[in-house]
Amino acid sequence: MGGFSWNWQYAIACIPQLIEGLQLTIALTFLGSILAFVLGLVWMLLRLANVPILSPLAALFVEFVRGTPFLVQVYFLFYVTPGLGITFSAFMTGVIALALFNSAFIAEVYRAGIEGIHKGQWEASLTLGLPVRRVWTHIILPQALRIIIPMLGNYVIVMFKETAVLSTITVMELLAQAMDAGFLRFRFVEPLTMAAGFYFIISYASARGVRLLEARNAARA
Template sequence: MGGWDWGFVSQIMPTLLRGLLVTFEATLLGSVLAFALGLVLALLRRAGIPVVSRLVWLFIEFVRSTPLLVQLYFLFFVLPDFGIRLSSLTAGVIGLGVHYACYTAEVYRAGIEGVPRAQWEAATALSLPRHRTWTRVILPQAVPRVLPALGNYVISMFKETPLLLAIGVIDLVGAAKEAGAGAYRYVEPYTLAGLLFLLLSYPAAVLVRRLERRVGH
């Protein structure tokens, strides 16, 4: 065994690429959920209801301090006991989305708090209505700060989607695993999977870093 077999590579490539599509799908849906839910969490924390913001804080800290893998298993094994049956992919997307929402919530918070207090005061001094203050003054300054951090989380989510194979999703690595197990050849599938990740995430990371520098972090 061992060595590199190009014939085997071309044989498994279609399987891997099908898996890669699933990885993309999970990353995309997970990101949408993380962006939206993160914003909800951030706003709930800012809403000024002490109990709510305390509970949201606890939830965020709890999710961030425990493994995504265990959270995925939780969704997959616990929810059916309560009559909620999700497909593997749905459970996976929810797991990714909720986990990363607890990170994006902090990004939004930091983005909003990063706008100097003086900007709020200046808007008040001009008697700008509240929604104008948000749409014309605060958000235009907060969003550029937030984008690179969100980009980074999309990239890390992309690299964490293989965890979904633990609950039966055939993503890129799941596909590699099956291809490898079928032929008892693991070198090609896992090496290719790794290279595909590198090929896709490295340019994305470079892009985000460039964006970061432009925003002036």
């Protein structure tokens, strides 16, 4: 055991910087999630609509995104888009990368939610002669959302943890701030451990929340 000791004074001195990073992490997660929910819907609708060229292209895009590492996608977006004449800030690149990457998985969540509805629901709606719009808005979607929303919650937690990768493209989120504090004194124990603690507290509490939501939905179903 080298000369290790936990320095509380240093640990407390790091807190304001870590909180600053945490705020950015939460902002990234929030914006990334909303954009990912919308993009995921686009991919699913394209797949449903079966448009000649567009639908297979969307399917290929989704497969490609799912088969490649987030880190390299982030690099690609960060270093390549300026060459195409589009310049985003590191923060915006981070939001777009998070959203693009996760939307591919979220499209599957929507699909699973709708496919999970029993065939009898469709048959009953047809038998009752309900208008198609009513079937979707009053029968199918309310039931599908009960499955979809907790799953989306899980992906928000995944995104929250993935934001750490954005430290590699100079986004000063939680991990980047912790490393910054560490390099200042060349002492990483306190900032990295506390940053890990921040990640843990938020994602554990959120996961508990999602589990409660699932249990409540299961009880109502």
